[in-house]
Amino acid sequence: MISSGRDVRHRLSVAKLPAMPHILARLMDSCQQDNADLEGLADLIAKDAAVTMRVLGAATNTAYSKIALKPGLRQALLILGMDTVKSLLIGDAVSQVFSNFTQDGADDLRGYWRHSYTVALASRKIAMLVDYPHLEEAYLAGLLHDVGRLALLSIAPREYSTLLTHVDDAGLCQAEAQTFHINHCEAGALLTERFQLDSFLADSILYHHESLDQVKTAHPLVRIVMLADLLASHGSTEPALEAAAVLFNLDEAAVKTIGADTGETVKEAAGMLGIDLSGTEHAMAVPYPSRRANDEGNARDKLVQ
Numbered sequence: 001m002i003s004s005g006r007d008v009r010h011r012l013s014v015a016k017l018p019a020m021p022h023i024l025a026r027l028m029d030s031c032q033q034d035n036a037d038l039e040g041l042a043d044l045i046a047k048d049a050a051v052t053m054r055v056l057g058a059a060t061n062t063a064y065s066k067i068a069l070k071p072g073l074r075q076a077l078l079i080l081g082m083d084t085v086k087s088l089l090i091g092d093a094v095s096q097v098f099s100n101f102t103q104d105g106a107d108d109l110r111g112y113w114r115h116s117y118t119v120a121l122a123s124r125k126i127a128m129l130v131d132y133p134h135l136e137e138a139y140l141a142g143l144l145h146d147v148g149r150l151a152l153l154s155i156a157p158r159e160y161s162t163l164l165t166h167v168d169d170a171g172l173c174q175a176e177a178q179t180f181h182i183n184h185c186e187a188g189a190l191l192t193e194r195f196q197l198d199s200f201l202a203d204s205i206l207y208h209h210e211s212l213d214q215v216k217t218a219h220p221l222v223r224i225v226m227l228a229d230l231l232a233s234h235g236s237t238e239p240a241l242e243a244a245a246v247l248f249n250l251d252e253a254a255v256k257t258i259g260a261d262t263g264e265t266v267k268e269a270a271g272m273l274g275i276d277l278s279g280t281e282h283a284m285a286v287p288y289p290s291r292r293a294n295d296e297g298n299a300r301d302k303l304v305q
Contacts, residue, residue, distance in 0.1 A: 008182045011155045012190050038077045041085060046073060051092055055080070058088060058272040086136050087124075088272055091117075094143055095273050098150060112150070114280045115168060115232055116143050117266045122228035125258045130248050132220050141204040141225050148188030148205065152180060168233055170209045185209055212246045223247040231259055 026044055045051050052073060059076030077085055123142030127135050146168055153160040159179055166172045173183035189206035204225040207215055215222055227247055230240040236255050244250040263281075270277050 008152075008155060008180050008187070009190065012151055012187055038074065038082065038085070041089075042074050042077055045077075045089075051089065054092055054272065055085065055088065058084075083135075087120075087139060087269060090136060090140050090143065091120075091269060091273050094140070098147065109150075110275060110277055111165070111280045112146065113270060113275050114266060114277045116146055117269050118232040118262060119143070119145055119225070119228045121262055121265055121269070122231050122258055123224050126224045126227055126248070127220075129250065129254060129258070130220065130224070132224060134221075137199055137201070138221060138224050141199075141201050141221055142228050144188065144192060144201065145205050145208050145225050145229060146184060146188065147191055148184030148186065151187040151191050152176065152182075152184055156180065168209075168229060173209050183209075212243055216246050228258075231255070235259065 030041060030044060045055060055073065056071065056076050059071050059079045071079060080088070120139045120142035123138040124135050126132075127138035132138060149160075149164070149168075153164065163172065163175055163179070166175065173185060176183040185206050185208060189202040192202045192205055200219045200221045203219060204221045207218065207222050208226045208229050210226070215226055227240065227243050230243050234240050236252065236259055241252055241255055244252075244255045267277050
């Protein structure tokens, strides 16, 4: 049973979070470099059998290639292209680190990964639109923006499972604070700070549900993730359009280009890592408080009356 915010923070600080695999850490660093080349990536990838097999598997997928023969590693990298290779490596690194983070497999996390990959892809597209130079950093920040939800689920699976289906918004943060005295933004920032990355990554996680006024002059990565999360949760509706205008002076046409073809691309990205997202279109989309909670509240009100 969670008793206080201090208790949650302590349990997060001592949680058994695996270290990022050595080869993948080097790959991540290489992906962050502006002058990263396929030859250098190939040499690093070849040292990790699991990553090599993922790259080869992705390249032989009919969505990318119609080659009858199975390609070698360097040919596979050419088929996929630098952007796809980088996204695949980042996704694989995150998957390896967090795949065993939750204590059991009772909860269906596919909706979580669908939302995370959607925000990651949107973050990368926004970064390109606003000329933010570190595209893979933006992708990684989007992919990890909700990692605090995994952290809270890991620490309190019974209590948090009731919140797992709720949409990622300020209402969820309020519900988490009421239950755990900490929200998933704070939990995620605490967790990612343990990686000691030279980045505004933790800030982008911590502030992605703050008000527009509070972040409109923040570091670009913070603003990118906030807008990407709004687009992933609400589409090209008023909240996202307002945020796009305030944060980056983007118009409606630009916002719609960010969301174009997102669904299929997200499925492809997850599929390369063996995550089947079929049937998750409406996962994690229940607003807080849920209709069920409202119905129960109305029933209690009627009973009192």
